[in-house]
Amino acid sequence: MSSITCDCGVLLSNSSPVVVANHKINDNKHINFAQIPSWVSLKSSHSSLRTHQNQQGLVENLHLISLAKQGKLTKVQEFITSMDKEAIPIHPRSYEYLFKMCGALGALSDGKLFHKRLQIMAESNKYIDNCILQMYCDCKSFTAAEIFLDEMDDRDLFSWATVISAYTKEGCVDEAVRLLVRMLRFGIIPNSSIFSTLITSFADPSMLDLGKQIHSQLIRVGFSADDSIETSISNMYVKCGWLYGAEVATNNMTRKNAVACTGLMVGYTQAARHRDALLLFSRMISEGVELDEFVFSIVLKACAVLGDLHTGRKIHNFCVKHGLESEVSVGTPLVDFYVKCARFEDARQAFESIREPNDFSWSALIAGYCQSGRFDRALEVFKTIRSKEVLLNPFIYTNIFQACSAASDLISGAQVHADAIKKGLVAYLSGESAMITMYSKCGKVDYAHQAFFTIEKPDAVAWTAIICAHAYHGKASEALRLFKEMQRSGVRPNAVTFIGLLNACSHSGLVKEGKQFLDSMNDKYGVNPTIDHYNCMIDVYSRAGLLQEALEVIRSLPFEPDLMSWKSLLGGCWSSRNLEIAMIAADNIFRLDPLDSATYVIMFNLYALAGKWDEAAQVRKMMAERNLRKEVSCSWIIVKGKVHRFVVDDALCYFRERKEQLLDHSERLAIAYGLICTPAETPIMVFKNTRSCKDCHDFAKRVSIVTGRELVVRDANSTADFNPALYTSIASLHTECHPSSPMSHVVGNGATCKALFPPRL
DNA sequence: TTAGGGTTAG
Numbered sequence: 001m002s003s004i005t006c007d008c009g010v011l012l013s014n015s016s017p018v019v020v021a022n023h024k025i026n027d028n029k030h031i032n033f034a035q036i037p038s039w040v041s042l043k044s045s046h047s048s049l050r051t052h053q054n055q056q057g058l059v060e061n062l063h064l065i066s067l068a069k070q071g072k073l074t075k076v077q078e079f080i081t082s083m084d085k086e087a088i089p090i091h092p093r094s095y096e097y098l099f100k101m102c103g104a105l106g107a108l109s110d111g112k113l114f115h116k117r118l119q120i121m122a123e124s125n126k127y128i129d130n131c132i133l134q135m136y137c138d139c140k141s142f143t144a145a146e147i148f149l150d151e152m153d154d155r156d157l158f159s160w161a162t163v164i165s166a167y168t169k170e171g172c173v174d175e176a177v178r179l180l181v182r183m184l185r186f187g188i189i190p191n192s193s194i195f196s197t198l199i200t201s202f203a204d205p206s207m208l209d210l211g212k213q214i215h216s217q218l219i220r221v222g223f224s225a226d227d228s229i230e231t232s233i234s235n236m237y238v239k240c241g242w243l244y245g246a247e248v249a250t251n252n253m254t255r256k257n258a259v260a261c262t263g264l265m266v267g268y269t270q271a272a273r274h275r276d277a278l279l280l281f282s283r284m285i286s287e288g289v290e291l292d293e294f295v296f297s298i299v300l301k302a303c304a305v306l307g308d309l310h311t312g313r314k315i316h317n318f319c320v321k322h323g324l325e326s327e328v329s330v331g332t333p334l335v336d337f338y339v340k341c342a343r344f345e346d347a348r349q350a351f352e353s354i355r356e357p358n359d360f361s362w363s364a365l366i367a368g369y370c371q372s373g374r375f376d377r378a379l380e381v382f383k384t385i386r387s388k389e390v391l392l393n394p395f396i397y398t399n400i401f402q403a404c405s406a407a408s409d410l411i412s413g414a415q416v417h418a419d420a421i422k423k424g425l426v427a428y429l430s431g432e433s434a435m436i437t438m439y440s441k442c443g444k445v446d447y448a449h450q451a452f453f454t455i456e457k458p459d460a461v462a463w464t465a466i467i468c469a470h471a472y473h474g475k476a477s478e479a480l481r482l483f484k485e486m487q488r489s490g491v492r493p494n495a496v497t498f499i500g501l502l503n504a505c506s507h508s509g510l511v512k513e514g515k516q517f518l519d520s521m522n523d524k525y526g527v528n529p530t531i532d533h534y535n536c537m538i539d540v541y542s543r544a545g546l547l548q549e550a551l552e553v554i555r556s557l558p559f560e561p562d563l564m565s566w567k568s569l570l571g572g573c574w575s576s577r578n579l580e581i582a583m584i585a586a587d588n589i590f591r592l593d594p595l596d597s598a599t600y601v602i603m604f605n606l607y608a609l610a611g612k613w614d615e616a617a618q619v620r621k622m623m624a625e626r627n628l629r630k631e632v633s634c635s636w637i638i639v640k641g642k643v644h645r646f647v648v649d650d651a652l653c654y655f656r657e658r659k660e661q662l663l664d665h666s667e668r669l670a671i672a673y674g675l676i677c678t679p680a681e682t683p684i685m686v687f688k689n690t691r692s693c694k695d696c697h698d699f700a701k702r703v704s705i706v707t708g709r710e711l712v713v714r715d716a717n718s719t720a721d722f723n724p725a726l727y728t729s730i731a732s733l734h735t736e737c738h739p740s741s742p743m744s745h746v747v748g749n750g751a752t753c754k755a756l757f758p759p760r761l
Numbered sequence: 762t763t764a765g766g767g768t769t770a771g
Contacts (some may be wrong), residue, residue: 200762232762262763297764333765363766395766402768430768437769464769471770496769503770532770539771564771 057088064090068097071105092123099131103138111135112144126154133159137166142175157183161194168201176201177210192223199232208240225254234260238267256284258292265298274302278311285318293329300333304340312337316350326355332364339368359393366399375403379412386419394420394427401434408687408714410442411638429455433465440469443685443712460486460494468500476508495527502536506543514540531557535564542572547581563592570602579606597628635666635688639677646670665696667713671703683710 060083067076076098080090090098095118102111115132118124129152136145145163149155160183167176176198183190195218202211215233218224224233230253237245246267250260261284268277281299284291296315303312316334319325325334331354338347347368354361362385369378382400385392397420404413417435420426426435432455439447452458452466463486470479483501486493498521505514518537521527534557541550550569554561566588573582582603589599600623607616623629636645646669667688674684696713704711 196762228762235762238763257763259763264763266763292763294763294765301765329764336765360765367766393766398767427767433768459768461769466769468770494769499770536771568771 057083057091060086060088061091061094064094065097068094068101071101073101073105073107073110076101077110089121090117092125092128095123095128096131099128099135103135106139108136108139108141108144111139115148126156129154130156130159130162133162134166137162140166140170142167142170142172146179157188157191157194160188161197164194165197168197171201173198173201173207173210190221192226192229195223196228196232199229199236202236203239205241208237208242211236211240212245227253227255227257230254231257231260231263235263238263243267243271243273256287256289258284258289258295261289262292262294262298265295265302269298269302269305274306277302278306278308281315293327296324296330297333300337304337307341309341309343312341325350325353328354328356328358328361331355332358332361335361335364335368339364339371342372344368344372344374357390359391359396362390363393363395363399366396366403370399370403370406373406375407375409378403379407379409382416392423392425394425394431397425398427398431398434401431401438405434405438405441408442408685410439410444410685413438413442429459429462433462436462436465436469440465440472441714443683443714445469445473445475458486458489458491460491460497463489463491464494464497464500467497468503471500471504471507474507476504476510479504480510480513493525493527495530495533498525498527498529498533499536502533502540506536506540509544511540511544511546531559531562531565534559535562535568538565539568539571542568543575545572545576547572547576547578551581551584561588563589563596566592567596567599570599574602574606577606577609579610579612582606595626595628597623597630600628601630633666633688635670635686637670637674637684637686639674644670644673646673667696668699671700671711671713675703675707675709680709683712685712685714687714 060079064076064079064083067079083090095114098114099111102108102114111132115135118128118132129148133145133148133152136142136148142163145166149159149163152159160179164176164179164183167173167179180190180194180198195214199211199214202208202214211233215224215236218229218233223229230249234246234249234253237243237249243264246264250256250264253260261280265277265280268274268280277299281295281302284295296319300312300315303309303315312334316325319330319334324330331350334350335347335354338344338350347365351357351361351365357365362381366378366381369375369381378400382396382403385396397416400416401413404410404416417426417438420431426432432451435451436448439445439451448466448469452462455462458466463482467479467482467486470476470482479501483493483497486497498517501517502514505511505517514537518529518533521529521533534553538550538553541547541553547569550572554565554569557565566585570582570585570589573579573585586599586603589596600619604616604619604623607613607619634645634647636643638644646666667686670686670688671684674686678684700711700713703709
């Protein structure tokens with residue numbers, strides 16, 4: 001039996017009275033039924049289809065309702081035209097769906113036409129009138145709604161409640177209250193739900209007084225003992241910031257419930273009263289309040305913020321005892337709690353107990369892997385859930401962008417980017433900013449720029465991300481230009497923006513500009529400099545060889561200098577070979593972190609260069625006593641998806657003269673391998689888990705010029721692009737790039753290598 | 762009616 005597919009994708013037998021889709025409505029007595037979906041049964045009406053008047057157009061009205069339910073406004077209009085031609089009336093019941101459709105689509109003019117048509121037909125009733133009222137409210141035409149409310153002969157409490165509720169949903173609380181007062185004047189007796197609707201919309205401290213007035217009104221009319229009203233009042237006081245009122249309301253409840261208690265716990269956590277939240281939870285348990293699926297999120301959040309592993313574990317045990325840990329609403333907050341407490345193995349186990357993990361659960365797990373530095377595992381999990389058709393969300397993608405960023409995995413990053421676009425899951429601003437950083441850390445500052453340009457209205461974070469991207473690539477002038485542009489666009493910089501700017505200055509030797517930024521932060525931009533900003537300034541001076549100035553900043557700090565302050569200074573001491581100041585810095589570093597192996601290595605080398613062999617030997621002895629070793633350097637390059645890893649025998653180059661070392665640096669081997677194994681026109685991207693030295697920086701630059709290849713070297717602290725097009729001649733090498741551009745220090749400012757990890761063998 | 766995730770640096 002042949003069949004025809006109609007435009008709804010529904011198969012109808014060709015024995016049905018089918019007219020092919022897009023067929024122009026003919027002059028036949030019968031209407032186009034081709035679009036009737038399968039769920040509108042034709043069986044019962046089939047025999048009567050050709051009967052006179054068709055039970056007053058029953059089938060046509062059913063079809064009309066079907067189209068309206070599907071929101072097919074144009075088809076509805078066409079179908080009504082054809083019904084009119086056949087003089088088939090629209091049933092009052094159909095109007096209900098027509099008004100619902102107009103409300104859902106916000107089609108005010110169509111709604112008004114249907115309203116007018118109904119008035120002409122004089123077929124209205126109270127129920128339909130309330131539908132019309134709802135339609136005007138859904139279309140946010142409150143003027144039309146109130147005019148109609150005034151005109152209604154048979155308006156009832158429901159009519160008033162419709163408009164009052166619509167006003168509250170739109171946040172027009174004053175209007176809602178005005179209408180309530182009008183209603184009372186008309187002698188309409190309110191019910192509890194109308195008060196409940198009103199109270200739930202009081203969500204701001206400015207509404208507290210009004211809330212109190214309504215509360216007293218409720219007590220007066222005797223609704224205050226109602227369970228749902230009591231809960232609404234407590235939550236209203238929480239939202240209005242009056243926790244004392246909420247506590248009194250909750251404590252006075254005839255029977256406490258989880259909704260009121262959870263609301264109050266949210267209030268406590270917002271007011272940083274996390275201990276009170278835990279106490280309330282404990283009271284809920286002891287008083288036998290029935291728990292629901294919302295409670296655990298908030299109580300475990302309080303534990304996480306307090307870092308209270310003990311209480312969190314007790315709650316976990318409670319859940320296990322009551323068989324709740326497999327519930328997604330319990331298991332997911334547990335995963336999140338353990339991740340925030342850096343207990344990643346516990347987090348993984350909690351995840352595995354969840355019977356049906358949802359996107360929140362996966363998101364918490366992936367975040368855990370990212371936070372523990374296991375980016376490869378995060379990517380693995382992501383790839384698994386993609387193939388399993390797990391529901392994904394923008395937060396998961398944002399996390400994965402970070403994982404790709406940390407792993408410098410451009411191939412995965414670009415694929416995930418395309419995937420997120422296809423699924424519409426790039427989180428507005430946050431996901432977009434994460435993508436800027438991802439491309440930047442993968443060595444693609446141009447892609448980062450493109451990602452930035454696609455943002456419709458960049459916020460401070462997005463601007464900061466692109467500024468930091470340029471700073472990271474040693475492009476200080478572009479970073480500073482972007483900062484000016486950011487100001488022109490009216491976006492205010494934040495504390496991190498200045499970190500990015502100061503980093504840009506330190507990588508390019510812009511001492512004067514760096515000082516200006518630090519000095520103007522507070523006065524001009526209202527951002528208070530923190531220890532991190534001063535540390536950046538120490539780095540600016542140190543990299544520029546101005547060690548006395550750097551030391552002066554440390555000595556005049558409004559804070560206690562931290563490890564970073566001294567390590568930045570020590571980095572500069574190594575570049576300038578200044579043993580005297582290095583000794584001051586090292587003393588302080590050893591005081592704050594006696595296990596920092598890089599400092600021992602620098603001090604050994606500085607003593608050795610100065611011919612102070614006894615002191616050098618002493619440093620070596622200290623290292624041996626503390627069982628410390630220099631971090632093994634490793635470089636790698638990915639060719640055809642395969643990781644090629646290069647490690648220079650550490651025993652050979654450890655503590656050796658620099659001249660000899662230069663032949664042994666692992667990134668040079670990786671670059672050489674890239675030159676041999678990749679097509680001439682492709683860029684070469686090399687990774688290193690520690691910092692590259694200035695010699696390797698120069699080496700890469702020269703290789704780039706000689707071979708005409710673009711080279712990107714990403715080390716533990718930064719990324720450097722070497723593009724032959726940037727250098728016109730060898731002679732320009734020393735002017736194009738400031739001597740203290742990225743990778744000019746062996747140790748840099750001492751940031752730990754948290755981003756790059758050597759691939760497993 | 763009550764909740765939980767994320768972004769920008771070294």
